[in-house]
Amino acid sequence: MKQLRYRSIAVGSLMTLSAIALNAHAQKSSGTSSGKPLKYFQGLSCSTVDPRSIGMSKDGTVTNAISDPRAIGLPKDTSKTRALADDYFLWDVGKVISVKFIDNGGSYTLRQKVKAAAKEWERYANLTFDFVESGDANVRVLLTDKGGCNSVVGSYATGVPADKKTMNIDTNFFYLKGVCYDNYLRQTIQHEFGHAIGLLHEHSYKNKIQWNKEVVYKDALETNGWDKTMVDFQIFTQYSSLYTNGFMYDPKSIMHYGFPAKWTMNNIEIKPNFYISQGDIETVGFLYPKNGAARPDMLPKFNLSNLTTTKVVKDNAKKGLVIYPSFNLSTSGRTGKILIIAYLLDSKGGTVLSKANPNNLVGVVKGGDLKPGTKLNINKGETNFELVIPFSEVPDNLLNYKIFVSIKMIDEVNDETKYLASDEIPYSAIK
Numbered sequence: 323m324k325q326l327r328y329r330s331i332a333v334g335s336l337m338t339l340s341a342i343a344l345n346a347h348a349q350k351s352s353g354t355s356s357g358k359p360l361k362y363f364q365g366l367s368c369s370t371v372d373p374r375s376i377g378m379s380k381d382g383t384v385t386n387a388i389s390d391p392r393a394i395g396l397p398k399d400t401s402k403t404r405a406l407a408d409d410y411f412l413w414d415v416g417k418v419i420s421v422k423f424i425d426n427g428g429s430y431t432l433r434q435k436v437k438a439a440a441k442e443w444e445r446y447a448n449l450t451f452d453f454v455e456s457g458d459a460n461v462r463v464l465l466t467d468k469g470g471c472n473s474v475v476g477s478y479a480t481g482v483p484a485d486k487k488t489m490n491i492d493t494n495f496f497y498l499k500g501v502c503y504d505n506y507l508r509q510t511i512q513h514e515f516g517h518a519i520g521l522l523h524e525h526s527y528k529n530k531i532q533w534n535k536e537v538v539y540k541d542a543l544e545t546n547g548w549d550k551t552m553v554d555f556q557i558f559t560q561y562s563s564l565y566t567n568g569f570m571y572d573p574k575s576i577m578h579y580g581f582p583a584k585w586t587m588n589n590i591e592i593k594p595n596f597y598i599s600q601g602d603i604e605t606v607g608f609l610y611p612k613n614g615a616a617r618p619d620m621l622p623k624f625n626l627s628n629l630t631t632t633k634v635v636k637d638n639a640k641k642g643l644v645i646y647p648s649f650n651l652s653t654s655g656r657t658g659k660i661l662i663i664a665y666l667l668d669s670k671g672g673t674v675l676s677k678a679n680p681n682n683l684v685g686v687v688k689g690g691d692l693k694p695g696t697k698l699n700i701n702k703g704e705t706n707f708e709l710v711i712p713f714s715e716v717p718d719n720l721l722n723y724k725i726f727v728s729i730k731m732i733d734e735v736n737d738e739t740k741y742l743a744s745d746e747i748p749y750s751a752i753k
């Protein structure tokens with residue numbers, strides 16, 4: 323595969339402004355209806371979004387087709403996984419996470435129960451859930467009677483537009499005929515708030531479960547209305563053995579789905595877990611240590627937010643297409659490299675070869691090291707960053723092309739690439 327040549331390296335320190343994490347979540351409705359509650363407890367409890375496979379578009383929705391670099395043959399996100407969750411979407415140790423119930427969801431009593439269940443995580447993790455009545459909140463919970471239960475993972479929530487929920491709690495998961503089953507409520511809430519602090523599904527531990535896929539597809543379609551793609555993602559996704567809720571596979575984790583024996587080839591049943599397990603406790607203690615300890619294994623952590631429309635201009639003075647991506651970025655952890663890439667796609671979405679040098683793709687890359695504590699305000703208010711694709715490289719008669727912009731972080735110490743965001747600018751929007 324052809325490689326983009328790096329045209330220039332330098333992302334100066336470009337002004338300031340704070341930023342937080344990237345990304346929204348694409349939630350498919352799990353197709354639950356209020357008529358059949360307890361059935362879900364058996365196997366399927368919630369849907370989450372893999373923060374590593376998606377990116378945010380400008381309106382906060384997620385479109386895998388354009389934002390997943392793998393879809394267009396770019397190197398995939400190679401960030402390794404540590405302990406349990408994507409380290410990039412963990413909250414800072416000691417973080418006070420504000421939480422708000424939105425849209426008048428839930429009674430006072432229900433809210434109190436949710437709050438109590440969520441707060442149990444505070445006993446083990448150096449985090450605080452601060453339930454607020456008004457104003458902005460990091461985590462926005464909709465208590466409702468539809469939509470299944472799901473949550474964005476960790477600090478991902480801060481990239482969700484402020485007027486949108488980050489967690490959906492479908493009370494059918496614990497109400498049956500008007501009766502609230504508190505153990506199911508606690509299970510559901512602690513699982514979802516587990517996601518909210520960065521935990522992923524324990525059954526995604528690599529090579530632990532020998533799924534009988536045909537049976538699972540059939541059951542999940544019947545009970546949850548999940549199609550094959552949804553099942554593949556929610557149930558069959560596997561992360562590396564370190565990308566779990568513990569350092570060892572923990573079938574007792576609150577983050578593990580329960581399922582019947584017939585779902586596995588070797589007849590292993592996983593009973594639903596109703597409590598935060600010892601493994602969960604150790605894991606969150608590692609990720610969010612108490613007593614002022616720092617989280618071990620600090621990585622470069624880039625938080626990209628506020629990605630807005632990329633402006634592209636045909637600039638005769640600069641003899642090229644001038645591209646102005648627009649976003650905020652803040653960094654923590656340790657030094658990493660940012661790469662901002664723009665390249666041409668033809669009308670079919672294929673990459674385009676350079677007229678001047680047919681060995682190269684038509685594109686441009688800028689990048690540079692960013693130290694922790696850096697705050698960038700890229701093309702916000704003032705124009706301070708540009709990428710140029712010379713006209714001389716653009717083939718003649720290229721109809722309806724697009725510019726694809728991809729922003730990623732490179733951790734050279736671990737030889738990892740972390741995909742941060744992307745944007746696609748159609749020919750018609752080029753000025």
Ligand SMILES: [Zn+2]
Binds near residue numbers: 523
């Ligand atoms: Zn879940």
